[in-house]
Amino acid sequence: MFLVLGEPITGDSELLPASFRNRGHEVLIIPDLTPKTKFVLRISTSATSCELHLDDGRSFSDKQFDGAVVQKPPRIRSDLPNIGQEEYARSEKNAALFAWLWNLKCPVVNRYPPIFWSSTRVPLPFFRQVLSQCKLDVADTALSNASSELRRFASNVGGQIRYTPLSSAKSYPIETANDWVGLSKMAELCPVNLMQVVPPIYTACVVGDTVYWNQAVPPVLTDLEGSLVRLAIVARLSFMEIQLLVAKDTPRVCSIEAFPSLAKFDSGTRELIADALLRMLVTGKLTSGARKPLV
Amino acid sequence: MILVCGGLQDQVTRFFCDRLEAHGASFRFLDQEIYPTTYQLRCHWQSNCFSGTLESKDWRLGFETLSGVYVRHLPSSQRNSERLGGAEEACGVHAENDLGLESIFAALSCPVANRIGGVVSNVSKPYQTLQIRGSSLRIPSTIVTNEALEAEEFYELCAGRVVRKSVSGISTGTRLTSRQEIPQLLAEGESPVQLQELVAGTDIRVHVIGEEIFATRILSKAVDYRFAEQEGVEVRMEATILPSEVARDCVRTTKRLGLAFSGIDLRESREGQFYAFEVNPSPGFSFYERATGQGISTALMEFLSAFP
Numbered sequence: 001m002f003l004v005l006g007e008p009i010t011g012d013s014e015l016l017p018a019s020f021r022n023r024g025h026e027v028l029i030i031p032d033l034t035p036k037t038k039f040v041l042r043i044s045t046s047a048t049s050c051e052l053h054l055d056d057g058r059s060f061s062d063k064q065f066d067g068a069v070v071q072k073p074p075r076i077r078s079d080l081p082n083i084g085q086e087e088y089a090r091s092e093k094n095a096a097l098f099a100w101l102w103n104l105k106c107p108v109v110n111r112y113p114p115i116f117w118s119s120t121r122v123p124l125p126f127f128r129q130v131l132s133q134c135k136l137d138v139a140d141t142a143l144s145n146a147s148s149e150l151r152r153f154a155s156n157v158g159g160q161i162r163y164t165p166l167s168s169a170k171s172y173p174i175e176t177a178n179d180w181v182g183l184s185k186m187a188e189l190c191p192v193n194l195m196q197v198v199p200p201i202y203t204a205c206v207v208g209d210t211v212y213w214n215q216a217v218p219p220v221l222t223d224l225e226g227s228l229v230r231l232a233i234v235a236r237l238s239f240m241e242i243q244l245l246v247a248k249d250t251p252r253v254c255s256i257e258a259f260p261s262l263a264k265f266d267s268g269t270r271e272l273i274a275d276a277l278l279r280m281l282v283t284g285k286l287t288s289g290a291r292k293p294l295v
Numbered sequence: 296m297i298l299v300c301g302g303l304q305d306q307v308t309r310f311f312c313d314r315l316e317a318h319g320a321s322f323r324f325l326d327q328e329i330y331p332t333t334y335q336l337r338c339h340w341q342s343n344c345f346s347g348t349l350e351s352k353d354w355r356l357g358f359e360t361l362s363g364v365y366v367r368h369l370p371s372s373q374r375n376s377e378r379l380g381g382a383e384e385a386c387g388v389h390a391e392n393d394l395g396l397e398s399i400f401a402a403l404s405c406p407v408a409n410r411i412g413g414v415v416s417n418v419s420k421p422y423q424t425l426q427i428r429g430s431s432l433r434i435p436s437t438i439v440t441n442e443a444l445e446a447e448e449f450y451e452l453c454a455g456r457v458v459r460k461s462v463s464g465i466s467t468g469t470r471l472t473s474r475q476e477i478p479q480l481l482a483e484g485e486s487p488v489q490l491q492e493l494v495a496g497t498d499i500r501v502h503v504i505g506e507e508i509f510a511t512r513i514l515s516k517a518v519d520y521r522f523a524e525q526e527g528v529e530v531r532m533e534a535t536i537l538p539s540e541v542a543r544d545c546v547r548t549t550k551r552l553g554l555a556f557s558g559i560d561l562r563e564s565r566e567g568q569f570y571a572f573e574v575n576p577s578p579g580f581s582f583y584e585r586a587t588g589q590g591i592s593t594a595l596m597e598f599l600s601a602f603p
Contacts, residue, residue, distance in 0.1 A: 038442040044425050045433045053442065088465055089486035091418070096439045096465035096487045099421035114415040114422065125413070127400035127577065132343065143347075143395055144339040145331050153339065167387065167392035190392045191336045255545055 001026045001064055002281065005101075006071035010262045010270065016069055018275035020141045028060065032091050035084045041100055048103050067281030069239075072259050107284045109238045109277060116258050123166040123193075127235065127256050134231045136224070139245060139254040145191040147184045157196040169257070171195070197254060198247045203264040205241050206232040207276040207288055214264040220251050238286035239277060296360045297322040297599045298349075300396060302369035304328065310581035311365060314592040315484050320600065321447060323356050325349065327369040330454055331392060333577075338399060345402040363599025364400055364407040367577055373601040405602040406505070406555050406597065413553030414576040418464040420489060423574050426551055430544035432561070432571040441487040446477045449490055458518060469519040491572075496564040499535060501542075502580050503549040503557045504594045507543050510535045511583045532586040541569045548574060 003018050004027055009016075013033065020027045023139040030052075033039055038053035100167055101108060111243055115122055124138065131138055141164075142153035154161050163183055164171040172185055174194065186192050203214040211225040232240055240263075243255035262270050264270060280286050297315065301308035315322045325334070338347030338358075344400040349356045376385035387567055397411045421439050430433055438449040439462055447469050450457050450472070459472040459480070472480075472490060498520055511590040517523035523530045537545070541561075548571070548586055549557040558578025562570045580591045 033441070033487075035441070038445075039440060039487060040442060041421060041439040043421060043428070043434055043437040043439075045428070048428070049424065066524075074508045088463075091463035091465055092461060092486040093487075094442075095419035095423065095461075096489075099425060099439065099462075102422055102425050113412070114418065115412045115417060118415055123394050123398055126401050128345075130338070138340060139342055140342070141340040143398065144336055146335045146337055149337045156341075165391060166398060167391045176355060189388050190331060193395070193398075216493045268375045270595075 001028060001060070001066060002278075003027075003065045003106075004029045004071065005097075007029075007031055007141065009071045009091040009260060015262075015270055015274050016071070016277065019278050020174060025278070026233060028065075033097055038135070039096060039100070041096060041103065043103075043141060050100055060099065062100075062104050062106075065104060067106050067284075068101070068104055068108045068282070069277060070101060070108065070110055070112060075276075077256055085138070107186045107281050107286050109281060110240075110258065112237070112238060112258065114259055121167070121169050124164075124253070124256060125166070127253075130231060130234045131253055134227045135236055136227050136231060137250055137252045137253040140196040141246055142193075143191050145187045147187060150183065150187065150192065150194055151180075153194055160198050161194045162201075164193050166193050169255075171197070173197075193253060196247060198245050200245070201254065202244050203241055204228055204244065205239075205260055205262065205265065206237075207239055207272055207273055208232075208280040209220045210276055212265070212269055212273055212276075214266075214269070220246060220249070224251055238280060296356065296362055296366045299323070300325045300327065301367040302326060302328045302373055302531065303534040305367060306368060306374050307526065307579050307581045308367050309318055310584075311592055311595070317594055318596060320596050323354055325351075325396075326366075327374060327392075329375050330381075332375065334396070340402070343345075345399075345569060347399065356602045358399065360402060361405050363405050364403065364595060366400065366407065368410065369504070386566065394450060395551060406558035406599060407442075408504075408599065409554045409576050413555075416552045416554075417574070417576050419458065420462055420464075420563075420573055423552070424581040425575070426573075427541070427548050427571045428547060431569070432548070432569075433564075433568050435570050435572070437489065438491075439440075439484070439487050439489045441481060443478050443481040444470055446488060446490055448483060450474055450477060453490075453492040456491050458493050460489050460491065461582050462487055462489045468522055471518055487558075488603045494562050494564055494570045496562045496570070498580075499537070499561040499563055499569075501537065501545045501559040501561055502578060502583070502589075502591050503545050503554075503559065504591070504598045506536070506546055507592050507594050507598070508545055509594070510542075511538045511587055511589065532583060534587050534589050552576070555568065555598070 002025050004016055017027045036055040040051045042049045052060045101111055133211050140157055144150055151231050161250040163174055205212045206228050209229050211228050237258055240259040241260040244251050245254050299312055303309045335350040347358045370390045371386045374389055383440045400407045400410050424434055440446050457472050458469050460469045461467045467497055500511045502509040512533050513520050515523045515530040517526055517528040518529050545559050554572055554576050558575035561571040
């Protein structure tokens with residue numbers, strides 16, 4: 001029995017479940033812990049155990065799962081000004097869910113460390129130390145609330161820049177005078193994060209020790225595959241997406257997505273990725289849930 | 296040079312700044328109540344190298360000169376949000392500001408007490424408990440469930456000696472629970488409860504700073520001594536010494552969670568066993584230092600001054 005947790009990662013919600021079923025595996029899909037999903041986690045000095053009781057009468061202990069895939073889990077919102085009853089309930093439920101994930105005895109892709117629990121995206125600078133360990137360069141970036149400094153950076157990198165908020169997956173090109181006016185206004189509220197972005201952007205999806213690309217890539221990128229696999233190991237993510245660009249003939253990481261959407265991949269490659277995920281779970285050959293935090 | 300990041304409305308941050316001043320330590324204070332207004336931040340990550348400066352009206356700081364950082368983020372509600380529209384928008388801007396600062400802290404080689412990666416372990420108490428397991432520290436029997444029958448069975452197994460506490464980092468205190476309360480708590484079945492066997496014994500707060508520890512024994516009849524004063528129950532505190540194995544595991548647990556500085560809640564049972572409840576990544580150490588005179592702030596200052 002394989003467990004698929006959280007909301008689907010792609011527009012094709014059947015991608016992963018279908019891959020499991022096509023190979024004769026049973027799948028239990030749990031998008032969220034609802035009142036219909038009864039949940040029991042027991043912890044003591046000597047033992048831990050967990051059970052799920054579904055409203056259709058089925059019950060599962062954590063030992064019955066052969067593997068689990070975590071898609072997009074619901075988020076813990078710790079940044080709200082006033083915690084209402086609904087948000088409190090959400091936080092309590094998610095806190096239980098994440099502890100449960102860490103207690104599952106089967107292979108889990110991914111057994112996310114706490115840094116991934118509360119924000120929709122972990123900013124690239126948080127990965128810098130692990131990127132450096134893996135000898136991966138990062139796109140040049142400036143963080144400042146001084147307009148003159150932002151202009152100087154844009155000038156230094158030849159004007160190919162995007163405003164890349166740290167708390168969002170979106171980014172915005174800064175090209176026109178109007179863009180600069182908007183950026184200056186934003187900089188009055190918070191330092192803005194600018195990144196040199198030289199198209200094209202290539203997307204790599206790492207599944208265990210295999211790298212899938214969303215398009216044909218130059219040799220300078222395929223040469224990096226070992227480093228990308230190493231990054232997945234060091235970051236303790238057996239399944240991740242990395243966006244790269246080439247600037248001054250050097251490949252540079254410009255984004256990391258710990259919850260891959262596979263949006264940049266065609267349907268054939270998505271199926272290959274789903275199969276690779278399944279193989280990884282069946283063989284248990286994945287980056288182990290290390291206990292040391294990422295940052 | 297130490298950078299203190301937080302707000303002076305917060306008693307712990309104010310206490311630490313006062314102690315730094317009293318010691319004549321070199322430090323700069325980044326006031327999150329007003330930040331980034333009146334500050335200029337300039338940071339670059341170019342060719343994989345980080346450099347940057349932070350300027351206030353009175354000083355200019357090169358990040359390469361830092362020996363340590365003490366962070367206690369001010370809650371969004373306590374920051375200046377005059378130009379930020381509604382509370383949701385203000386939260387978004389404050390979050391972006393905090394991520395900017397944390398991005399810098401992630402790039403620094405010096406000690407940071409604490410970086411965000413360690414702090415967030417606190418949002419799931421049972422996750423922390425799982426991280427503590429396997430050490431010499433014991434774990435009280437605990438159940439996290441949204442099923443009333445299971446919770447009631449646990450209550451009976453513990454002979455009614457059960458406390459309730461939040462599962463997440465949103466503190467609601469620790470309270471004795473009656474059997475009658477359980478069905479009410481789980482009436483909606485939406486949110487789970489965490490119940491724990493009540494361990495009879497004495498509370499001990501352990502502050503870990505790098506490799507150094509300060510243990511404080513708390514003498515009180517309250518179930519949760521933090522609320523003892525409100526309940527009119529007396530609290531006394533005194534410095535104490537832990538068995539070396541327990542002390543070592545407090546340091547290990549702190550490191551395992553990615554923290555440089557922690558406040559660990561222990562209870563020594565009547566049989567002399569040490570139970571661990573939780574690890575606070577942003578401990579209110581001034582409360583304990585004021586009561587006992589233990590040199591926690593001095594040790595923290597020295598820890599944050601020693602680099603490189």
